[in-house]
Amino acid sequence: MRRKGSAFQGLGVVTLKELSDHLVSARMRVLEWLVVLTALAAVYGAIQQIRAVTAEDPFLFLRLFTTARDPLPSFVSFLGFLVPLMAIGLGFDSVNGEHSRRTLSRILSQPIYRDALLFGKFLAGLGVLTISLVCLWLLVVGLGLLMLGVPPGGEEIARALLFLLVTVVYAGVWLALAMLFSVTFRSAATAALVTLGMWLFLSVIWPSLAPAIAQALVSPDNEATLVVTAQMLARLSPATLFGECVLALLDPTTRTLGPVYLSQLEGAVMGAPLPLWDSVMVAWPQIVGMVAASILLFVGGYVTFQRQEVRA
């Protein structure tokens, strides 16, 4: 049975409303400050470090993102940790919040489909995350220009932009996860706790658990299989995927993200940077993986939402 009318009717209205809700909310303000302050601290640390130890480096500018200085982690590890927090903060009560405010049935009795509501909320969340990340990125690049005094090259900018794009995709994964739980659980508090639990599990526990599981599955004699299995398992976590993407994009000397085989070293000059496109190719499976994960999670939330009863 086909329904008549576009599933996207009202999408723009919902998106704009959610966007403005997010932008004026106190929650957003707190998240922004949290991310900006920690990121700036990391970048400042990186700049001090680069100034102190720099040698000739053709990609000096990219070091801004990746260099860590004790006790602070690098900018990218900060993002890897805080972007999910921000995405979860924006998404955890998106649908169940409408339930508990009892606005859902009133909104859905307007001439729109549920699709528009859910998709609009996702787009608005992603929009807010993109705006924040672009601002953050510009802030970091500006700070780097001022304090390092070295203008970035074209390739460096291209890599930095790709890194920005990948970060947005990464944020999308967590936003989709948060929205899935906001559809599944009627209570916003439960949804928030479960999503935060997933975040801690996937970003902190899973990477160290994966090798242990691999050891249980694969006999220790077969070392290569063991390593590959552990890596494959670890890649189930979006945090791992994001880390690998960033490594390939921001460190041009990265030739592969898996174990290095002899065939890959043929004719290679150790430590020589890869061209931009080759770096993208190295990170491609991870990028696709993250896009696929966010689509899957969103579809999960979508299907659940479509089947859900509207009444409270």
Next chain:
Amino acid sequence: MTGTVIEAEGLTKRYGAAYAVNSATFSVAAGEIFGLLGPNGAGKTTTILMLLGLSEISAGKARIFGHDPMREPLAVKRLVGYLPDSVGFYDNLSAADNLHYTGRLMRLDGAERRNRIAEALERVGLREVANKKVATFSRGMRQRLGLAEIVMKDARVAILDEPTSGLDPQASVELLALIRSLKKQGFSVLLSSHLLDRVQSVCDRVALFSAGRIVLMGTVAELGREVLGGGFAVEVEVEGGEEIASRLAGLPGVRSVEEPGAGRFRIVCDRDLRAEAAAAVVAASGRLKQLSLDQPSLENIYTRYFQNAPEEKHAA
């Protein structure tokens, strides 16, 4: 003012083996206020959600202005204004901004939307607080804001789910007056409620729900005839007099006379026998203290019906 607005035929909602609504058949004519009545959990809200296309129909069919809510939900939702049970608004937005959001969803453009919102808020008496945040609103004000949304939508039919539940008497009287004024404006209204006497005052026709089934349907007077055995009930209170009961029973058109208390008589009769009863009492040299005609009330009908058919009640 002719034609059918809402038509439900054998409307059924199943959850597994349990029936939430079991083949409900009814229709609402244009310009009519139709009440869905019944205890909580009898299937009223489910019926409404099915009519709006917000809940899947397990069997049967529903038509709203000839549109199928399952296949053309957008067309249905354009024509229908819905006020959910204890309606919610975005607390951080003002009353007008809340309406602006739904107005945009209805695809009303700028100038027209502003005009309609101003008009609708005026209509429900919320003009002074149009720019106040909804967080400060009382329940009655929210309910009226919900009606304003329907007025703004210029819907052809308003579906109101428990519009007066949780309101204080004053607020619910005001709300019912608003609902009546909607009818004057040409709206058809479908409302559900478990507050029987409130609803009685506004509904043209009612359907009584019990355990997912419609057990009675018609005007309140019709239901009264059907359930209360029809006729009129005249109550007489007398002091003194002789053989009042037999004299009253002797009046033409009297079916029965009960004496619930000393000097109090309840006459069930075919027509309004107040004058004759009074004359009979006086003729028996009794002093007439009180004389009243019992209107069939939904409350009575309801209690009486479930007394007579207790097995229906426990069928769920």
